[in-house]
Amino acid sequence: MSALLYQELGIFDCVVLKHIKDDSFLIHFANDNWFRSLFPDNHVGDEVVLNDTPYYLVDFLYDAKEFWRLNSNGRINSGIWSEQTGRKVLRLEAAAISKDEEHFLVLFNLENEYNKRQNTLQIARELLISNDKVLEQHEVIRERIEALAVQRETQGNVSLPVKEVIESAEFGVAIIDHDLQLVEQNPALFRLFEMLPGDVGRPAALLLELCQRQFPEFQRILETRSRWSGELYWMKPPSLSRWMQLTVSPVESETEGHYWLLLVTDISREKYLQQSNEKLTYFDVLTNLPNRQYYWQCLENAIEVGQSFFAMQLDIKQLKSVNEVFGFTVGDILLKELAERLRQLVSPNDVLARIGGNEFAVILRETQQEKCEQIARKMISDICAPYYVMEQQYKCSVGVRIGVSHFPYDSVVAEELMKYADLASFSIKQGGKSAVQFYSRELKESSLRRMELEAALRDAIDNGEFELFLQPILDLDTGKISQAEALIRWRRPGIGLIFPDEFIPIAEKSGLIIAIGKWVIQEASRLLAVLHQQDQFIKLSLNLSPSQVSDRSLLGFIQRHIEANHVDPTYLELELTENVLVNDFERINHFLSEVRKMGVSVAIDDFGTGYSSLSYLPKLPIDFIKIDRSFIGELIDSDSNRAIVLAILAMANSLKLGVIAEGVEVESQKAFLREHHCQSAQGYLFSRPVPFDEFCKLLRG
Template structure:
């Protein structure tokens, strides 16, 4: 029997040692005499006592921890984890040790894991290859999504649209569904049928691909309600039990299609069967719980860890971190640079956490953290501030391109905010979404007001749709005065909302919501058309006054902006020289290539371009030199104390001199008294705008003001 056991242990690549004196690291080999044992421990012979010394430093280090197991009277085990030893002939041994206390016996079991290690490396390589093909799939998804979106938004007959969609999706190697707003399928390709075995499962009502997907989303996605309510896109993995009992893993991408009123018209759904990758994962625990790109725990592992933390009933904070503009970085710098960015963010996050904290990558550009040892909001704020400051450090791609990293952070507390995994994840996701109000890194703690604010935004968004339909907007004009000639040469068009219950509503109260909901495109078109009408109307009264319009960042990225602008110029027969576009510094920097093309076209037809709120955003001197611009507007924050603040005086003088050296005009905003006006005139500022001359007024009042100045 002893010989049989020894053969079995040798076959399993194991060696069993009795601990004769754990203080002095003395052991006796009981079973297992394979060649690798002799190479690892040359002095270990059968039934003879030997000492483990620093020839195997990792094993020796493990023995100090193992002593605690052997010292106690209770049965226990302690694993060393995998480590590597190199033998005299250069061969690598991949080993794992287990310290065992069983019924008073102290044992050490060492296993040679080289075959298992080799297998894992092969599966890791295979997984990497599959992931590379998955990256290509993502690029195909993005291309096809843009193509489908453009078809759906064309003003064509329904039959023509369906025909064009069928041609676009039929040759896709992955499943594609196009539904209406209620997830009723309009069209699907044959690949979708293959994924779900529609022919084989036709008898089952749930066999329809769209029914399967929606059911999986509802059951497996905590953020499902938020995604549907906010009409957001989503990409992730879903698990499906294919009848009768086949487990399938699906990579699903969900994209909304919206009309000009930001109303949902369609859903585009992409489905790819990734079961091969998942089955491969089942043979490798590291793959099963690891994100291959960042080598962090994945969403599955994080969910398990979160359940364990809740089971312990100790208070902790959960963080949800989302990288701002990641899709823009991916498109502009390429997917390789995007991967580099994700890896770097994961490293920076790890550097700011303690060993007790838990970090995982839970989505494409989303990370989650369990702050185990933090139980008050003040400490959480401090920890997140450190994380944000560390993440925001400059990041350069392999091509030496600089990417500015900003993140949104949502935070929720257990058990104060929620007492189960599902609610906690929902609340922290809503908090992170709420934090997406600007381009700067932001932390948002969950509280009831977030839900109330979200409901309020939805209410205003609904009212804005009604305002567009009922033409409740009006353009006011604020004059811009030439300081040398003392006459009105220009006017800034400022939108007002004639709300049926609230009266006149200023842009500060609704433009951010319009921007967030993408209604800004429709409202922006209304402003452009109204400005063209006004410019022509004023000209017909005998005055050539340039009308200046503000462009939002979203408008700048609208591919149809210039065509729409040019068509309205033609429709109302207005001179392009009587129109001007105003853009902010942030737009110049963030969307340089796009804005350069747009402004070049605008100036080519005779319109002018101005930079709004200059000095409050980025250091844009290089952009002022490169871009086709005509003037800059000094922000009112530098003007309000100009009579008393020497720093503001110096800044304004420098901006005027710099602009004139670049052949740019200078407009001062927020001029309210004669002292400010005198300083600006003395320092050769070209024009000024502010309450000293007039508040924003209606068009008829503006015409009367022109006459007074004349």
């Protein structure tokens, strides 16, 4: 075979060895530039024996010979390795090739490809670092503005010095109200869009327009008051264009509704750096999966083909907790492993992409919903299996919510398919188990009903439609009421009593939980004062949501209402679920320590159902744990449940924590708990939650 033909085939910079027998090869073709450094005493046409060096090549021969024994046309590759030859380092790759029962070993010099790959990796590292810095700057500004909002509410004479905070920011900042009307914007935002200070309102309006046009899920973000981060592209004819990193955050104000904080940074340089390398343009740096831009193109191409497919959106849960507890390095390794698990579940015809920090998407070319659901449940199983990273130093777990839309039945528009999959994913109960949800017209109608209920919920706060019911908690030794759990109820005019399971998730998603939670604290303090006046000194426990714990004004609010009602703080208890503990350990630890300084006690609610909180118990200032009702319900008939309850009681005893069993409904459960020294219990065996007047009668009885 001539050198000219090799050149035409694009394999000029190579060495071709024809296999003769065993480890013997005939040097068929060689590039003199580096061939002699690898085989110094040989020439083209010589026979060479590979039984010692080069070492990596000799090792590859084992696989090559197995392949050649098959006598089928094709090739296998070794991958790139580095070969030291004197002072020179060669970047080589070997291929074992079979053609018409002849066998060849080809060595390629991939110095340029290697350098290009290393350059790509360096660019990727720089982009990851740059993105982290941008998000960190955004987070600093967000926290400062939230702190100022709290200061304004707690000290009426302090005005919100927004201008002082944002004027010097190097990136664009806009603050808009709940009606999307401009409140404030800084000079950097005008510069970002090449506008003059006289163009009042135009930068913020353009920003919102870009969001609504480029991100299908943006309307859902506004409706649910969620935090969000993504990239926008803006072009100003004839030649100006910019890429921007946008962070959108709700800022809650108890007295003036909520605001939106929009933080924008020009990342055009980083994007152009990406576009100089085609792979980085369309693929995620960390997982090597297609990115949002490429996924959207694939979605539109699939629509043009016209064959049925499912668009899946996967929202990974607890990733933030993994990053906070174990560090971002562990979080990144987990994401790579997660991506690899998903790769094993999709076919070569499907498209798997990473479209956001904790979001993945799949174009699943299936026609049957039943088959799609099977794959989705397999995804849930594999994603939720433990991750052992850093040479098994750390064991981590995450969850996933999967939303699915179906082409062409749900929509024939890429934007709507993504929006519907996002809506389906978001409809799965926050903080609940991992699950899959298919989009449906009923789901959309349910979303509209939720919006209507949210509007009514806002009115309920203003109109005083809430009421606290109390459920007694009994001391199992004395049989007397020792404390009570305060549970909110909503008496909606014209409809009747609405239970928290229906409206609390909406309050959580909309941000109304902050105002509702403060009402509960205020009302519980008032009821505690009434009980004190009646010489009834029992403890009232209140549930706190994750959003409330993150509210910087909460500690001061609790202190003020304890003092205003002249109640003994030792008769007030705050309950948090296990999931709250792992959300932000340092902040939770500080919060609980300050609560305990006031004299207020702390309980962990629904114990045994959360994530990884067991290791936190000795480190956090906790007084009680409440055994979840799911363990008590089958306590008598289930050996495993009995074992779990006994283990919790033993652990609590060693940590000197009190224990309350929830959901006690029959005498046999009560007898078992009392026999094994559980101090307290609550449940329908004793009483349902009742209005305050009825509770007072129970106390007197």
